[in-house]
Amino acid sequence: MTDKLYNLLIKGSPILKKEFLPSISIDCVVFGFHDATLKVLLIKLLDATAWGLPGGYLKKEEDLAQGANRILKERTGANNIFLNQFKTYGKKNRSEDFFIDCPDDLWHKQRYISIAHYALIDYETVTPVIDEVSDACEWKKIDELPELMMDHQEIFNEALLQLRRDLNYKPVGLNLLPEKFTMPELQKLYEIILDKKLNRGNFYRKMTRYQILEKLDETRKGGAHKAPDLYKFNLENYNSALENGLQESW
Amino acid sequence: MTDKLYNLLIKGSPILKKEFLPSISIDCVVFGFHDATLKVLLIKLLDATAWGLPGGYLKKEEDLAQGANRILKERTGANNIFLNQFKTYGKKNRSEDFFIDCPDDLWHKQRYISIAHYALIDYETVTPVIDEVSDACEWKKIDELPELMMDHQEIFNEALLQLRRDLNYKPVGLNLLPEKFTMPELQKLYEIILDKKLNRGNFYRKMTRYQILEKLDETRKGGAHKAPDLYKFNLENYNSALENGLQESW
Numbered sequence: 001m002t003d004k005l006y007n008l009l010i011k012g013s014p015i016l017k018k019e020f021l022p023s024i025s026i027d028c029v030v031f032g033f034h035d036a037t038l039k040v041l042l043i044k045l046l047d048a049t050a051w052g053l054p055g056g057y058l059k060k061e062e063d064l065a066q067g068a069n070r071i072l073k074e075r076t077g078a079n080n081i082f083l084n085q086f087k088t089y090g091k092k093n094r095s096e097d098f099f100i101d102c103p104d105d106l107w108h109k110q111r112y113i114s115i116a117h118y119a120l121i122d123y124e125t126v127t128p129v130i131d132e133v134s135d136a137c138e139w140k141k142i143d144e145l146p147e148l149m150m151d152h153q154e155i156f157n158e159a160l161l162q163l164r165r166d167l168n169y170k171p172v173g174l175n176l177l178p179e180k181f182t183m184p185e186l187q188k189l190y191e192i193i194l195d196k197k198l199n200r201g202n203f204y205r206k207m208t209r210y211q212i213l214e215k216l217d218e219t220r221k222g223g224a225h226k227a228p229d230l231y232k233f234n235l236e237n238y239n240s241a242l243e244n245g246l247q248e249s250w
Numbered sequence: 251m252t253d254k255l256y257n258l259l260i261k262g263s264p265i266l267k268k269e270f271l272p273s274i275s276i277d278c279v280v281f282g283f284h285d286a287t288l289k290v291l292l293i294k295l296l297d298a299t300a301w302g303l304p305g306g307y308l309k310k311e312e313d314l315a316q317g318a319n320r321i322l323k324e325r326t327g328a329n330n331i332f333l334n335q336f337k338t339y340g341k342k343n344r345s346e347d348f349f350i351d352c353p354d355d356l357w358h359k360q361r362y363i364s365i366a367h368y369a370l371i372d373y374e375t376v377t378p379v380i381d382e383v384s385d386a387c388e389w390k391k392i393d394e395l396p397e398l399m400m401d402h403q404e405i406f407n408e409a410l411l412q413l414r415r416d417l418n419y420k421p422v423g424l425n426l427l428p429e430k431f432t433m434p435e436l437q438k439l440y441e442i443i444l445d446k447k448l449n450r451g452n453f454y455r456k457m458t459r460y461q462i463l464e465k466l467d468e469t470r471k472g473g474a475h476k477a478p479d480l481y482k483f484n485l486e487n488y489n490s491a492l493e494n495g496l497q498e499s500w
Contacts, residue, residue, distance in 0.1 A: 021273045021363075022272050022273055023274055060361065061342070064338065064341065064363060065340070085337060085338065088365050090313060090317075091313045111310065113271075113308075113365075115338050115340070165495075245415075
């Protein structure tokens, strides 16, 4: 760790100790969809080599869900993001070792568990924020990730696994697709997230059964083929499915 | 709170402070299957009216998973339980209010987040343990639950929901059924957990596809009808599916 980063961290420690709960951190795996690619938002601490997930600590005065939303907003400027808390990481030394050369009064050096969340957000509306202890905050393609610090690669891997599982219960696409889209475009998004081809007929039937789509009275103009139907999400049903889940498989 | 309970808690506070991490607790929703009913293990604090989930704190010297296993073992005597961590609860005042009349130096009065787990365990092998601050530790039918303290009813409800969702990814039955069982008996277990009837043919096909069952060269004797086939779990495939998940729905 450079002197510059250390001095910034040690300066902030008394304030952190006063305002935040000990031993608890929150990390966010923020997925965005851009150029037909799934990307994730990463930060890099000042002069560090490895990258990390954007995260922070939980304030004494806020609920856990409030804290996760605050942290995400501080990083991205994005509001009203549907955050999916998926796992808490609590191996001993997962965080302590990272600051092992620092004195014990550094707030960051204590043992932390991390309550991990993932979010799907609109790539276009995000303004990555570089705070004073970081020198980068950027989108990275999920299949070209740089080296990640601490257990952040494991957290990322399990977030992606959880996102794939959640496709069985939760709708996806709002914020990731334009307002009007075709069924093949929606299928393509699923295929990119799942990293596999899907059967067109099965996909159409499943999506229709979920009742989260509205077929529009317009088609996509242009192109040599028959103009494809356009759809948009039925917001009421979509949000209800987000909260209550799509129908189960059994 | 009675003086007796308070005195026990305040006496233990300095030791807890020394050995355990602040602000972090672990709660376990322990399901067992008995008399064709799903039951859950609950405890009652000394002279309390409401019941609660068995839980405890995380030691400074143990991983989160070790802590959860230790707590469960202390309560049930059961080893090698597959614990499913499913959500962390962190609303402000979820725990503080419970001890609001106590002085601030009581370890239990601080703000806690709770890392909730569920487990499916063999009813027959469990010896519920009543510790010195409790006066009961008992199995209760899930559809006849007593009043639960703090947010434990919410934690229980979400554990059951998660168990139902996990049936799509994780095998269930080992420890809950006898070693040899019939397909209708396994289906009955799923129906009780899901609280709905399943189609017999679909169930059979799905189970066969999972490859976690071994058909035995014996049938169940007795009864007026054709003797039903007996099965047992293929332990290698079952454990592999527990760790890696059954095939996904998409």
